[in-house]
Amino acid sequence: MSDEIRLDFQRPERIGFDEAILCARKSDAQLAVIMERVLERDGRSLLTRLEPEVFARIAPNYLEKLDYDPVSRTAYLNWAPPLDTGSAQIAVVSAGSSDMPQAAEAIRTLAYLGAPAKQFIDIGVAGLWRLLERVEELNTFPVIIAVAGMDGALPSVLGGLVPGVIICLPTSTGYGVSNGGETALHAALASCAPGLAVVNIDNGYGAACAAFRALNMIRRARTARD
Amino acid sequence: MSDEIRLDFQRPERIGFDEAILCARKSDAQLAVIMERVLERDGRSLLTRLEPEVFARIAPNYLEKLDYDPVSRTAYLNWAPPLDTGSAQIAVVSAGSSDMPQAAEAIRTLAYLGAPAKQFIDIGVAGLWRLLERVEELNTFPVIIAVAGMDGALPSVLGGLVPGVIICLPTSTGYGVSNGGETALHAALASCAPGLAVVNIDNGYGAACAAFRALNMIRRARTARD
Amino acid sequence: MSDEIRLDFQRPERIGFDEAILCARKSDAQLAVIMERVLERDGRSLLTRLEPEVFARIAPNYLEKLDYDPVSRTAYLNWAPPLDTGSAQIAVVSAGSSDMPQAAEAIRTLAYLGAPAKQFIDIGVAGLWRLLERVEELNTFPVIIAVAGMDGALPSVLGGLVPGVIICLPTSTGYGVSNGGETALHAALASCAPGLAVVNIDNGYGAACAAFRALNMIRRARTARD
């Protein structure tokens, strides 16, 4: 089967970052082939949606090559992100500990891409003071990822308070009419606060990529000054 | 056809308020029969969803008997609510002028029932200061009707700030994924703020009745003190 | 991770009751941190959606501090509700034993909040006599929680018979077009009986909070008399 896989190694040159490997629905054998392809070029890769039990099965063969985090279900293949040498440019804001996995997926992806993020949690609108006392600090971030499940009210409140790019990451937290994240998604899309941009439910990886696209353009503008 | 209609005149004795007449989908002839039934007993009634063009057709026959308001599309039949003699116990809070018809339906219904309400508008979460500077006053109301369309974030914010009964009235304002009010409805039901109670989309009449049930029980408690 | 959690301890002062801990989707480690935070202040808390298997794992460390009920999947942390010293002001009405968990969640929440409830079961509309013979008693309750799954017809019938506040708690009981509680939810929202207020599917905790908001306002009115 190893003939079957043709990875898109030219992607970074085209769009600024490389293809991640979505592990969901791939067999162990398929994952092994893909990782071999990466390693034989001494490349690096980010694995997402890597369930702990799948990791446990494939890990023995890649012990020194995989840096796995069970909360975000991500792994770095043949890669150790550099220590954070500058200040974070991206904030990841969430309401509570239920949305931790999705927020962690975004943060781990950003670290992989070389864009360390600062996390703000317990910023739920039901206890508004926790958000208000952080507004000044949030104003300094050019890009914010707003993670929210259930009613998804956080992005709307945030959108009226800060000027930066806001990437909404709706989560499947909740039950009943939360509809697996649909209500949070729709609330972000239909927000009364202008200029919110939204990614798919539970798509922490995608939120990070969207934030990284913005950061890349900001960096390009900074670089262009010289 | 006049034999066909049997109104539920005993309802006030059972539940504390009388049957309203939902005019939508009723023919002019049907409306005439119903109004005649009320008038021949010298009763009173509230008509809801009475479109201006329908009112224009039936009004000539009931000029002195109907007090019509085109914004809320309601009419009082054979009834003039007493002038407000006490302070309002119910607040009706909304984000903007787009939700005016639904808020007005609730306010007109409450006036008909003898429960004058105070209206707060432009309390949208995208301009949070407009809500925050009113919180102290809102705390004094035992019952609040929160009107919100689009993302429906207002009830969630309000629910974390005030202790009274909160009746959420989602509206069909908006487009796209607002889905005719479904997103605002779901956001209120899935709210992270505890203890919100919700009525059907655009159901200003129902929100008023739910608020009135609460007010009735509060009044009963007050009366019982003597 | 213990830095990450900032609980909203000021909530009771704002809205009259404290934040509950929704255990669903939280890891054991997250739950432990939250409970420690509560205990180190000698606070109390209500845990909801605490599955028996999760309880079994965390219980050994909190044996004397947790009062767990498997039917409602709730636990009281560092709290024993006072024995019921007065008459119940809130009725919890349901059709049958299938809706027991949701009704129990509401009742346990109310007990935690200091508002003992009286339960009425087997009040299904398919055997209407069971409801009719209780109407007189139900009339004495200022607040009723109506629990219903499947077709959700109970709230509509009840709403035409009693004057109190009615909080509808739709449940996910049923199959096929019951759609996980959506039909019961929609039937309550679209009810022909006026003034019903509704909470999310299976949200026994939220129904209790909504009922408690109303009870609080009634109590405030009673207290104000002196």
Next chain:
Amino acid sequence: MSDEIRLDFQRPERIGFDEAILCARKSDAQLAVIMERVLERDGRSLLTRLEPEVFARIAPNYLEKLDYDPVSRTAYLNWAPPLDTGSAQIAVVSAGSSDMPQAAEAIRTLAYLGAPAKQFIDIGVAGLWRLLERVEELNTFPVIIAVAGMDGALPSVLGGLVPGVIICLPTSTGYGVSNGGETALHAALASCAPGLAVVNIDNGYGAACAAFRALNMIRRARTARD
């Protein structure tokens, strides 16, 4: 175009009643061809969903042949139902005047088929006494069509009270989560009362045909006794 239409004239021999003509979405020219086909055989037919404005356009050519009723939007072509010579075997029960068009479509269809029906209106569950005082009479009908929109609670209550065949006819009456009749449809299908059978939303014609199938089998049983 007249070649294009081949009517199913053998249907009565197969299933006991003839093909009706659903006028919705047919052009005037198509309707004319179909009616000509019927008349040239001196046949009869039932036209459904014939909007008043369409009737006004085609009526001049068929003045003596069409018996039109604007409430039900039905017409009898070349047919006058016999005067009711026996007692009605089918009851058509509905909650209020908003559901009149659908109830009327069922009643007119039954009259066309030779099965006169008795209509009961204002049997809404929000005023339960109106239903309860009719139960004894309803028990005598072998077949009942229960017409209900909005929350659709009527069939559930009825199903627990009477033994006959119950055909539920959900209607699109209502707004918001009524969803054009979907909630009433789902409530009837998910009913806690056993043995309800349901037809499509607003399908008064289909409800009548289902009732007529049952009546036909009952008549066959009666005839077989002799």
Next chain:
Amino acid sequence: MSDEIRLDFQRPERIGFDEAILCARKSDAQLAVIMERVLERDGRSLLTRLEPEVFARIAPNYLEKLDYDPVSRTAYLNWAPPLDTGSAQIAVVSAGSSDMPQAAEAIRTLAYLGAPAKQFIDIGVAGLWRLLERVEELNTFPVIIAVAGMDGALPSVLGGLVPGVIICLPTSTGYGVSNGGETALHAALASCAPGLAVVNIDNGYGAACAAFRALNMIRRARTARD
């Protein structure tokens, strides 16, 4: 808890058949209480949705009292249906072996109620000849239950061929746009064949009850002849 259960023992007198026990979502303890209630009156009952593993747990205590069938997941409590002494009046028609459980639930329910049914399988429309060669026989049944999943085309074809009462039982067989039975349900409701009556998805019990209501009325007509 035994106080909590009040069964509706008067139901047969009102509607002609007794309350079944839907076992889904009931705890073993709840089932035990209900069965005790039935047995202490020497009553009988039908249990539906009794999963094999639940049966295995409760069976030891009721070995001689329960007649269990794993295909239909039904059990007769304290009851053995009489041997079939007459000819079947109800046909149960289905397309294939995938719909067997639902068909079996209907057949077992009918047997319990004293109305033996005849089963026709492999009557799928993709092999039309299997249906056509049975039409003559099917014409002799006053009541037919048509079981169909996936596209649900069987009821439409049947409805154009036979005159009896047709109860459509849509099943959750299929995948993708079958949507857990929704497509079969909607196809039956929107059928071009007139007079089909429909029950909830997978509701074999309900289909049997609807068929039994019709049979009861036919029997009443037969009895009335003497």
Next chain:
Amino acid sequence: MSDEIRLDFQRPERIGFDEAILCARKSDAQLAVIMERVLERDGRSLLTRLEPEVFARIAPNYLEKLDYDPVSRTAYLNWAPPLDTGSAQIAVVSAGSSDMPQAAEAIRTLAYLGAPAKQFIDIGVAGLWRLLERVEELNTFPVIIAVAGMDGALPSVLGGLVPGVIICLPTSTGYGVSNGGETALHAALASCAPGLAVVNIDNGYGAACAAFRALNMIRRARTARD
């Protein structure tokens, strides 16, 4: 604005047929620019979804260039299909006159493409004999377009009877759970008859293109023989 439009004139070389002009949602000015572009190259084009009132407005400027058909709402621009010189290879089968516009759109598109079709109407499954007596003839067509609304049972029956390519064209005919064609669409997709291929609701143009792709490959095979 004329600069703005760049038509895809190379499409026939790539895929075998040219771009049609979907007139819905285009302004009169936009349509004029597009037509001019076609005419200045002396090209030809097919216009679809051209409403009669739009045609009436633009027709005066293109009287000799447009061949308009109001039933299918299509127009040929600068093109007259050749008279049918051979036998039709594609059959268009539909149940009744309600689906005529969609069937006509397919037939007109095929004529434009040079693939005359034969139409079969009144092939509804509720009168099965009308289909059965045509099966032998239908067997001779290599490609069949099956047009069906409401329950969409026709394709399933057809799929079990004939061997050719079957393109299902679901239509929005019907009401209630027909859901604007969704039920017919889903029934075709979930059909128990194997090998049906489906296009979007009311997409007569797309059905014709799909049929034409198949016909093109068949013709290529025929041509290749020499």
Next chain:
Amino acid sequence: MSDEIRLDFQRPERIGFDEAILCARKSDAQLAVIMERVLERDGRSLLTRLEPEVFARIAPNYLEKLDYDPVSRTAYLNWAPPLDTGSAQIAVVSAGSSDMPQAAEAIRTLAYLGAPAKQFIDIGVAGLWRLLERVEELNTFPVIIAVAGMDGALPSVLGGLVPGVIICLPTSTGYGVSNGGETALHAALASCAPGLAVVNIDNGYGAACAAFRALNMIRRARTARD
């Protein structure tokens, strides 16, 4: 139970290929009966949706008769497809390894039917060059099956590039708004590229049958030339 099964052995004569056995939802006993029926005629059959654990249970009895493939979950009963003796006429194109099971089901079905297919993988539109460099080769196939999940953009791009019959096979790959394949299905149906034909989500078997119908007609045309 063996009497119950009547297979449609005449299907190949009618439509060109035989009935497959959908194993999902069939009990082991039912599968055994069906296989016996096939074997006692020395027939052959294709089993689909045969889960590995079901295969493991039934395999011991049919070791030499079943050729099972776990990726596609298909088995050949009493049949070994001939070695591929000619060039493939059908291409199966997919974006990546996540859609492998559905692509494999199509390919195994085609092999069973005697129509070997060539597979193209990693043809995702996010790395467009992988598709573009294959276009010339894809142009030579008269029939293409386009497998796509998530956003389902592949068929639209392909449809503008190649002239052959395109059968779209949407898959349930993805999460959130992918909605179990619904988005890929709808994108294929609503495609801006004309003449795409679509089958049910994950229906690799159906896609193969639709492709085979087209191939059969092409072969018939080729044969007719001589």
Next chain:
Amino acid sequence: MSDEIRLDFQRPERIGFDEAILCARKSDAQLAVIMERVLERDGRSLLTRLEPEVFARIAPNYLEKLDYDPVSRTAYLNWAPPLDTGSAQIAVVSAGSSDMPQAAEAIRTLAYLGAPAKQFIDIGVAGLWRLLERVEELNTFPVIIAVAGMDGALPSVLGGLVPGVIICLPTSTGYGVSNGGETALHAALASCAPGLAVVNIDNGYGAACAAFRALNMIRRARTARD
């Protein structure tokens, strides 16, 4: 009523741009009050969803103050955007003339905000060459708004080709399963191309605001360099 409106004049200081006026669902009187409020401060404003017929009614009173564009249905109140003095930083890419109104709303909003955009049309994926020949130019834009209806394949293709911020603007163009833009929305959210950010269906104003937030941060980075 003029007391009722409190505009959020401080918004630009908080988030970088001012509140627009959504005219849909506002009465003429409400619009007049809002415009007066703006003018009495000599402010400026953007009006969106201003239908031509509403504009025609209110225009006479504000002839010199309103700059109206009927395609985008927007008006500038008391404002004339400066002539474009620099090169455009934002590209607006769309497939065809059907999406013109939404693209125009975005472009007009950007012009109002002082961020001129360059428009690329006819970039549909069904004629891929039109996109490919523009890729190099598109690479120079830091922000791209991708407008797409129907299957919404354009953003996925674009996302694999260019590195900038991509804001997807799904449109309600299309019919059938296009579902008023839902399919285009879902396709953008579920895209296989990473880092796409999405706004509500037809929300050209919101897409512009999201693009402007990114541009603002890029400008801030440029400014910071000096």
